[in-house]
Amino acid sequence: MNRTIISIAIAVSLSACSSLGVEPWEKDQLARADMALDSEKLDLALDDHIYFSKEGSSGGRSLAGGGCGCN
Amino acid sequence: MQLKNRSNISKALAIASCSLLGHSAQASANTEKPDDWKVDAAIMYYGEEDRVQAVEAIGNVQKAFGDESLLDMKLVVDSLTGASASGAVAQSETQTFTRPSGNGQYETASGETPLDDTFQDTRVQASANWAETLSPVWKTNVGVNGSKEFDYFSLGLNGGVERSFNKDNTTLALSGAYTFDSIDPVGGRPVAFSSMALRADYDTEEEYRTAFDMTRMAGSEDKKTMDMMLSVTQVLSRRWLFQANYGLSSVSGYMTDPYKILSQVNDTGTTQSYLYENRPDSRLKHSFYMMTKGALDAGVIDFSYRYTTDDWDLNSHTLETHYRYYFSGRFYGQVHLRYYQQQAANFYRPFLMAGEPLPEYASADYRIGDMTTYTLGLKFGQRLSGGHEMSYRLEYYQQNPENSGFDLVGQLQDHDLFPEVKAIIAQVSYSF
Numbered sequence: 001m002n003r004t005i006i007s008i009a010i011a012v013s014l015s016a017c018s019s020l021g022v023e024p025w026e027k028d029q030l031a032r033a034d035m036a037l038d039s040e041k042l043d044l045a046l047d048d049h050i051y052f053s054k055e056g057s058s059g060g061r062s063l064a065g066g067g068c069g070c071n
Numbered sequence: 072m073q074l075k076n077r078s079n080i081s082k083a084l085a086i087a088s089c090s091l092l093g094h095s096a097q098a099s100a101n102t103e104k105p106d107d108w109k110v111d112a113a114i115m116y117y118g119e120e121d122r123v124q125a126v127e128a129i130g131n132v133q134k135a136f137g138d139e140s141l142l143d144m145k146l147v148v149d150s151l152t153g154a155s156a157s158g159a160v161a162q163s164e165t166q167t168f169t170r171p172s173g174n175g176q177y178e179t180a181s182g183e184t185p186l187d188d189t190f191q192d193t194r195v196q197a198s199a200n201w202a203e204t205l206s207p208v209w210k211t212n213v214g215v216n217g218s219k220e221f222d223y224f225s226l227g228l229n230g231g232v233e234r235s236f237n238k239d240n241t242t243l244a245l246s247g248a249y250t251f252d253s254i255d256p257v258g259g260r261p262v263a264f265s266s267m268a269l270r271a272d273y274d275t276e277e278e279y280r281t282a283f284d285m286t287r288m289a290g291s292e293d294k295k296t297m298d299m300m301l302s303v304t305q306v307l308s309r310r311w312l313f314q315a316n317y318g319l320s321s322v323s324g325y326m327t328d329p330y331k332i333l334s335q336v337n338d339t340g341t342t343q344s345y346l347y348e349n350r351p352d353s354r355l356k357h358s359f360y361m362m363t364k365g366a367l368d369a370g371v372i373d374f375s376y377r378y379t380t381d382d383w384d385l386n387s388h389t390l391e392t393h394y395r396y397y398f399s400g401r402f403y404g405q406v407h408l409r410y411y412q413q414q415a416a417n418f419y420r421p422f423l424m425a426g427e428p429l430p431e432y433a434s435a436d437y438r439i440g441d442m443t444t445y446t447l448g449l450k451f452g453q454r455l456s457g458g459h460e461m462s463y464r465l466e467y468y469q470q471n472p473e474n475s476g477f478d479l480v481g482q483l484q485d486h487d488l489f490p491e492v493k494a495i496i497a498q499v500s501y502s503f
Contacts, residue, residue: 021306029310029366034395037314039145042113042129042500043464044465050117054470057387057415058440059318060360060377063229063248
């Protein structure tokens, strides 16, 4: 039952996605370097390390991985 | 009217010629770009008031091989010194603790939070990632990473596959990672819940050493982490995109912090002994992350929300935003705000009561207790000639640990058992 609901939900959300979006020639703004998901990757990596070490949860934006996280 | 039309036409022609010029400039840049190296480097200082101080240097090199392949290599070196909370509670009397190595002791003044001041470490981390575009709609990547510090070694492999749909407006990505960690603590691994041996309780150094060795186990311990992430990125409009991730992480092995202890107190809140903590050896974590990012006329903005939950019952909510404003084509300012709130792990105990049976697991590490944290950051960036960029970042980070409903007995009510931690983060970055 749950699986059916999840499958329907995924199918509906994917079909909803197909009506979203822009034409390839309308991607000028999205193609800006500052719009890349990793445009500030060093800041993000340093932040991930701080919060991984100082808080009880990690990951979410990208894979959490292993590591010490001591102190 | 005609005049106005003419002016519009001439404007349109001017814009069109500019955009053509722009395109030709971009095209010539693109023909040179694929073999170019891209280097990002940063140095960061992290300093807590009276506690941990860290300096972290990071370098990232990217090399494109044609349009299909991209090699990304990263090297991180960091050095940490200073004190960190041991887990013991503050007392009205001076407290004496044995150092983790067993060699020597340190004292904590009355009313102060016990901090282990022996902490000092240098870590080197390296990673390499290869991304390959297989077809207009399929991409893949594989990577390896390793890190080494005095008492810790970590080695990981990761890989992922990406498929785009709907004229490249929708991207589905699936990635996974496996990490193997090995820990060999200073002075050996403490026996779970063994009582800290104190030099003052023994007549001779030999007797003390024998007692200390009884609290330790030789050899290293392992930890294995399996991560999986499913991600959907969707273009919403000409200026906005949206990303949703689900992450699953299964960790097994040694997750106890060998340097953390718990105070065992009597009915008056006075410490009777210090016990080494013990955490479960498995953890299953789920994360849900949503982010939207928008291209503004004179800036960029993003908002994200993350919810995490796991079988330690440690749940968290994170809200975060970055807003960048371009003062000119070359200079920008950026604000960063982050709010984080977590609910304590089910085995978190700020202290243990003497005379009561010991729980199966317990830790007084405030980082897995109830806590709220805030980050407020400012960043300024400057684009230099030749595509170089320099940026400066200054952030304030505050942790507010909270009592999740434990009755404070006797003298414990007189002390701040959940002190705030305040930190400054300063960073300089350079890209070329």
